[in-house]
Amino acid sequence: MASHRLSARGAGRWLADATLALAAFAAIAPVVWTFVNSLKNRVDIATSVPRLVFTPTLDNYVYVLTRESARGGLVNSLVVTGASVALGALLGLPCAYALARRTGRWTHDLQFFVLSIRFMPPVAVAIPLMVIWLGLDLYDSRLSLVVTYLLLTLSSTIWLATPAFRRVPREIEEAAAIDGYGPFSTFLRIALPVAGRSLAGAVAFSFVLAWNEFLIALMLTTSDAKTLPIVASELTQLGRDVPWGILNASVILLSLPPLLMIGVLNGFLTTTVARGARRGQH
Amino acid sequence: MASIECRDIAKRYGDVEVVRGFNLMVADNEFVVFLGPSGCGKSTILRMLAGLEEISAGELRIAGSVVNELEPGERGIAMVFQNYALYPHMTVADNIAFGLRRAKVPADEIARRMAEVCATLGLEPYLARRPAELSGGQQQRVAIARAMIKTPRVFLFDEPLSNLDAKLRNRMRVEIARLHQALRTTTVYVTHDQHEAMTLADRIVLLKEGCIEQIGSPQEIFERPRTRFVAGFIGTPAMNFLDLRVQATPPLGLELSGVAGALRLSGARFALGGREDVVLGVRPGHLKPCRDDGAACLRGTVDLVEYLGHDVLVTLDCAGTPLCAVLPVAQRPRVGDALAFAVPEEHVHLFDPASGLSLASAAQSAALPLPLPAQRLNAA
Numbered sequence: 001m002a003s004h005r006l007s008a009r010g011a012g013r014w015l016a017d018a019t020l021a022l023a024a025f026a027a028i029a030p031v032v033w034t035f036v037n038s039l040k041n042r043v044d045i046a047t048s049v050p051r052l053v054f055t056p057t058l059d060n061y062v063y064v065l066t067r068e069s070a071r072g073g074l075v076n077s078l079v080v081t082g083a084s085v086a087l088g089a090l091l092g093l094p095c096a097y098a099l100a101r102r103t104g105r106w107t108h109d110l111q112f113f114v115l116s117i118r119f120m121p122p123v124a125v126a127i128p129l130m131v132i133w134l135g136l137d138l139y140d141s142r143l144s145l146v147v148t149y150l151l152l153t154l155s156s157t158i159w160l161a162t163p164a165f166r167r168v169p170r171e172i173e174e175a176a177a178i179d180g181y182g183p184f185s186t187f188l189r190i191a192l193p194v195a196g197r198s199l200a201g202a203v204a205f206s207f208v209l210a211w212n213e214f215l216i217a218l219m220l221t222t223s224d225a226k227t228l229p230i231v232a233s234e235l236t237q238l239g240r241d242v243p244w245g246i247l248n249a250s251v252i253l254l255s256l257p258p259l260l261m262i263g264v265l266n267g268f269l270t271t272t273v274a275r276g277a278r279r280g281q282h
Numbered sequence: 283m284a285s286i287e288c289r290d291i292a293k294r295y296g297d298v299e300v301v302r303g304f305n306l307m308v309a310d311n312e313f314v315v316f317l318g319p320s321g322c323g324k325s326t327i328l329r330m331l332a333g334l335e336e337i338s339a340g341e342l343r344i345a346g347s348v349v350n351e352l353e354p355g356e357r358g359i360a361m362v363f364q365n366y367a368l369y370p371h372m373t374v375a376d377n378i379a380f381g382l383r384r385a386k387v388p389a390d391e392i393a394r395r396m397a398e399v400c401a402t403l404g405l406e407p408y409l410a411r412r413p414a415e416l417s418g419g420q421q422q423r424v425a426i427a428r429a430m431i432k433t434p435r436v437f438l439f440d441e442p443l444s445n446l447d448a449k450l451r452n453r454m455r456v457e458i459a460r461l462h463q464a465l466r467t468t469t470v471y472v473t474h475d476q477h478e479a480m481t482l483a484d485r486i487v488l489l490k491e492g493c494i495e496q497i498g499s500p501q502e503i504f505e506r507p508r509t510r511f512v513a514g515f516i517g518t519p520a521m522n523f524l525d526l527r528v529q530a531t532p533p534l535g536l537e538l539s540g541v542a543g544a545l546r547l548s549g550a551r552f553a554l555g556g557r558e559d560v561v562l563g564v565r566p567g568h569l570k571p572c573r574d575d576g577a578a579c580l581r582g583t584v585d586l587v588e589y590l591g592h593d594v595l596v597t598l599d600c601a602g603t604p605l606c607a608v609l610p611v612a613q614r615p616r617v618g619d620a621l622a623f624a625v626p627e628e629h630v631h632l633f634d635p636a637s638g639l640s641l642a643s644a645a646q647s648a649a650l651p652l653p654l655p656a657q658r659l660n661a662a
Binding site: 169171172174175176177178179180181182185190193194196 | 332333334353354355356359360361363364365367368369370371380381384385428432
């Protein structure tokens with residue numbers, strides 16, 4: 001009886017493992033395939049039977065990185081994403097702190113309004129914004145894109161940082177008040193560092209959001225302010241002869257910053273969590 | 283050092299009044315404990331003293347000047363919280379020095395005071411650690427050091443020992459008592475633990491539902507409780523309460539009887555004011571076993587015997603009413619035994635059944651109002 005149940009449990013575990021492996025394969029295989037293809041020349045790609053053994057080449061990467069449009073796109077992406085994330089944090093974190101600590105009649109409505117910005121379909125915003133920026137003579141500029149992305153980064157930063165600030169024990173801030181610190185220094189010296197870990201997550205999330213943004217950038221830029229996703233998508237329009245190797249290389253390059261961001265964050269999280277757990281044993 | 287004066291202080295949240303007309307004068311150097319069940323408003327009053335909670339009405343003076351509108355940092359107070367409230371991202375040394383840095387105390391002065399405080403509390407080995415790397419007792423010691431180093435005029439403690447285990451709690455309690463003996467800083471200490479209150483306090487302020495039930499030295503509160511609530515709250519095991527009828531009144535001698543038996547007293551200490559029903563209060567340790575020879579006594583059948591070490595706690599069934607008595611182990615009864623008890627008159631408490639107020643006569647209660655802790659001050 002007991003062994004019977006044990007084997008049933010074993011089968012269940014096997015099934016769970018298999019499902020997990022399948023899901024992992026489905027997630028990783030396309031990435032690996034893209035990476036492998038980015039190292040192939042066109043002859044190796046354009047075969048009916050995929051080749052696993054080939055002479056790797058960095059030509060595709062060199063081509064992408066030496067192209068004027070790709071480099072311009074990279075600079076634009078870094079400037080626009082960096083500026084909108086930094087401004088989003090600068091404005092959003094104090095706002096989130098206020099929402100977390102000064103609860104009043106409007107707190108809930110304000111918080112919901114912030115979230116509702118994220119509900120809105122980007123197309124619905126993009127067209128009016130296009131008209132506005134054209135009217136202001138700022139269409140296809142980095143400035144207009146930064147301000148537009150600020151809507152994204154600000155709302156996601158506020159939405160994710162408010163609960164992080166709420167988790168800071170109130171007594172710690174009260175202790176600071178008794179030590180003579182006012183609300184501003186309590187925010188800077190206590191709330192920010194104590195909630196730091198979760199806040200880094202909120203900022204990283206808004207970075208990934210802005211970096212990957214495509215639709216709004218497509219509608220608000222034509223040449224000067226084009227971001228990397230737009231440039232990469234244009235590589236497919238080079239004619240009938242699709243440059244698969246170059247396309248794969250640009251996809252890999254495009255994915256690197258968010259991956260690094262998540263990797264750094266993840267490593268940061270695991271070390272601090274592990275340290276916290278070790279401390280907890282004392 | 284400073285006195286604290288509370289005049290008609292009240293706290294309202296909307297229409298709900300959680301503290302009403304709170305009046306208290308805490309003398310310089312005094313150690314006052316706010317004691318009461320949870321929700322009695324003791325922490326709220328402490329937080330109003332600290333400036334963490336707005337005072338809805340009334341006047342608060344520290345060292346003679348009104349501080350109602352002052353920020354917590356400007357009141358000359360230091361506070362120790364129940365969950366320590368240490369800054370988790372700072373080292374122990376930074377935690378302790380954080381307040382002095384704000385006050386722009388020179389670095390060498392901070393170092394000197396830090397060495398002094400840490401020597402007193404035995405914190406030298408931990409200065410470079412972070413709070414999460416310390417045990418609960420060590421963390422609370424850091425919190426006390428953080429309060430001490432500011433040399434405040436008033437110490438406020440908000441249930442500082444509640445998160446510690448029983449053994450550590452006893453040790454820290456002794457440490458706090460020693461600290462107060464050495465520093466003599468005016469202290470207000472909130473707890474729900476009567477043992478802490480009895481051992482630490484010069485005076486106890488016993489609170490119930492936002493009102494003061496009684497103010498007095500631990501001995502006064504234990505020996506002359508003003509209300510039935512105070513009598514039941516203070517003392518372990520808790521006081522017995524029995525409903526009795528008045529059969530005869532002085533000068534004939536006071537005769538009381540009920541289901542549990544009868545009592546015959548001189549009654550000189552009580553002013554019954556013509557009441558026909560009273561509630562008798564007697565502590566389990568004050569019940570004296572006696573022979574049941576038909577004279578006035580309390581009778582019951584042993585229901586449960588709990589071994590306490592030196593004593594046994596006996597629970598009796600007196601015709602449906604429970605009665606507890608503490609007996610020496612040598613006199614340990616068996617379950618089912620019939621026992622009789624006499625109550626020495628000096629240990630009898632009588633309460634009004636409706637209001638719960640003590641019926642001790644005016645001469646008795648005259649000793650109660652706000653005595654200053656002269657005996658402790660002289661001793662120092």
